Amino acid sequence: MLHYALVFLVVAIIAAVLGFGGIAGAAAGIAKILFIVFLILAVISFLRRNS
Template sequence: MLHYALVFLIVAIIAAVLGFGGIAGTAAGIAKILFIVFLILAIISFLRRAK
């Protein structure tokens, strides 16, 4: 999940540099959502291991 978030972040940065604002915004939004999902799943995983 974190891998996909980083891929979308890199796509967003490249699109922004090349001037594709709409694509950059969409890719950044997807990266943010994937990163939040990764954090939630990581926290759940750590809490389940602690038991």
């Protein structure tokens, strides 16, 4: 999950540098959502492992 978030972040940065604002914004939004999902799953996994 974190891997895909980083991939979309790189795509967003490259698209922004090349001037594709719409694609960059969409990719950044997807990266943000994937990172939040990763954090939630990581916390749940951590709590379940230690209880």
